[in-house]
Amino acid sequence: MPQIIALVEDDDTQRANYTKILEREGYTVHSYGNRLQAIAVFQKELPDMAILDIMLEEELEGGFTLCTQLRQLSASIPIIFLTARDSDSFRDSGLRLGAWDYLPKNSKNMEYLPVRVASLFRIVESASMAPTQSETITVGELDVFKAQHVVHWQKSPLDLTLTEFWLLLALVERPGHVKSHDQLMEAANTKITNNAIATHIRRIRDKFREIDPEFNAIRTEYGMGYRWRVR
């Protein structure tokens, strides 16, 4: 049975195109033009995943409202924000509301969208499976469970978004090597600005420091990129 993706997007052209892209990958897409239509259906039947625009017709932050309502209905459903609103504050708000990822709209991210959706479904699937040794990368106190997209630092789990996970993975796959901004974007299946990369890295560091205030393993390489420092 194909997985159901709910797409809430007020722009008709985009909605049609996204639907087409995702349907081509074999997903069932239920698309909605505004928040009220969507929530009406969600209350009867939950989709497997929700892709939300933030600005919905007259509601400037309709996506955020919808995300909150959806989280009340289900704590585990993957939610992605796909929006033209590309700024730190929006990204922070979205992720704080329980979204799994936040994608700025551009043509590159559109291409990456199926990959991202697939990865998220895999994460959902693998969450129930036991971690296997072969898929684990261990660098110092860091353990990365690739299949489950789970990261442990000093044996404590970190709650990373998909983009953040991919960025961290890129750094720790070859510890000590500098990853440029472009390389990191490639690895994270996204096209964002250098500043946005910096923001992601900052957020990753913050999450590490919640566990370990002394965390200092992700190094900036004179602003040209980042590397995972091996002790």
Next chain:
Amino acid sequence: MRFSFSKISLRTKLFFISLILLVIPVVGFQLSEQIKRDLLQSEEQSLLFFARSVAAVLASQPEILNRERLHPDVSSAVYMLRLHHPIRLNAKLDDWPEIDSMAEMLAAEHLLSGSQEYDFQSFHALHMTGERDKYIYAFFKVTDDTIVYRGANSLWMDRSDHLQVHIEDSNGVLRQYQISPRQPGWVNGYLYDDFGPATIERNIQGVWKESGDGYIVEIRLPREMIGNKLAFALVDVDDENSREIKYIVDTSKKHKNSKNNYKNNDFKNIKNINTIQDPGWIISPSTTIQSILKTLERPNFRILIIDANSRIRATAGVLSGASLEEKRPAKGILRVSQYLGKLLAPLYRIFTKPFSEDTINNPAPLSSFSLDGVKKALTGENSFGRYMHTSGKKGDPVELMVATAPLKNGKTIVGAVAVEQTTSSIVAMQNRVIEETITVAIFLFIFGGGALFLFAFYLSARIRKISRDAASAITSSGQICPITPMSSGDEIGELSCTLANMLNQLKSQTDFREKMADNLEHEIRTPLIGISSSLKNLARELEKQPVDVRRYIEWSLTSVARLEALLSDIRDATTLQEMLDGDQKEIFSLNKAMEVWLTHHWREAFIDTTFVYEPVSQEILFYGDPLRILQLLDKLVENAVSFHFPKTPVVIGLKKKEKSISLFVSNNGPVIPEKLQGQIFNSMVSSRSKGSGKDDKPHLGLGLFIVRTIAQEYGGSVRVESMPEKSQITFLVELPINCSDE
């Protein structure tokens, strides 16, 4: 350097203008002079009037004038000075008052007879008569080349140098006494008798003493011996053998033209007259007239009655230099001005005239000036004059005003009335006017000028504030800081408001332009995504596309990608401030970073461009986000690369200064128009001409805006330097050192 008034500050100008207040004392000074002149003139009139009225009062009582023998022809009179101090008979004249002015010279004019032509050097005498306590005193200071005394056994009283005293007693009997000593010393008078030997009169006694050039006789005789007439005669004998009388001078009569007579060798005519026939009247200051004058007396005036022989016959009044007004107790502002007056006393002294407050001795002698007036009066003229008088007690000169009027008895001028007054009160008034003017001027200057100066200071400060505000409203990198308009509603306040409004409008325009970028980005992105997603779907739908179609789709997607890059740039710029707030700052070596960036970033990104960089050996540490500094330099390098002339290098540099780090990127290229130099750091301003974009990079004029924003975030600044002669443009970023080397 040429002096120009327009270059002086407003404050200084107003200060100079306030100096005009200093004219006030000058005007006051002139005014006081005018007042003084007018006062003197009116005083002159009143003084003359006073003199004439005194003359009129006296003229109305001819019997008094007659009794006091005020006639023009009493020239032979002996003037009896009233002596206020005792006289010691010692042939010393220091106890006689006012010899200089009062003593009479017995010389040619008084020559009664002579056997030879009169020789002043050979014989003359100074003489004075006075009265005190029932005695009459007289002295004769005789200058005589040869003193001949009476022979030791001679009974002849009149064959030697001797003094004759002619008296008419109260019964009208004439007597002659002779003082003819045998040697100097105590002497007595001898009553002369034509027919018998002289008898001694002990009531007439005196001292005969030789002096260097003659002898001095000082005698005393009781007043009661004499009626109303008295005369003295001095007889000179120079030849001891012949004992011939050489000259006789007397007090009785002025023998006019006698000199001429002798010149004609005709002195024998008068040789016979060797004795006085009629002694002159005794005249003395008149108590009667004095008492009349007392009734006319006014304070601060002195009235003198002078007879035809210029002798003072009566005086009244005291001349005092003290000003008439009493000192009032000062109140309020007057007290302040009095206090100020004390402070300013040295200043007053420069402008005011000193005057003596001396009281002039009474009676005072006549000065030569008064004598002139008296002479005029005797010819029937009124006169007025001023002279300095130095006989005050303190010796300070006192200025006196004198008005003289003729004194008439019937139609005959018998003397003169002189009224004197010191000018002290007028000078005092003038001084007071000057002092008050100075005080007022200084008050005005201090308060008025002070107020003016403060106002000027206030105005100037406000104008300066506006000027400062205006100057700092637009920073060197083109940022606009609105100013707070002044609250006052005057012209300067309005100017300030206008300026503030202008700046606010300018700022809102700039803000709008910056915001417009943000809005535009969002509005364009949405349809663009529609286009790109449609194109991608289209490409997927047409699995087996013809080559042409695939190419068109690729081109379209390339264009979309370029548009998206452009939008990303805008996003970078518009969200920059937000990004800066989240910067991950760390201490890093700026010089090492520069080398890394140059090698791995710019040289790789711009393969065709030559970069020149002088490595810095010294470690330069900086606390900041390397990404941000790289972004800043990236924009400058991109800018330099896109503007540099082909085959010229782009020079990158780093310098550590005392308090700051200086980063610069310099290239040879077209010079930035001067009017753009302050603006190019603003958002969406570019000096790039249209169509010059050969490369495929979008240019929105955001790069330098980013540079400015980052530099300011780090407390630094950015500026551009153009050197048109070398076609060189240098962008300089100054960042403060924010971490020490340790």
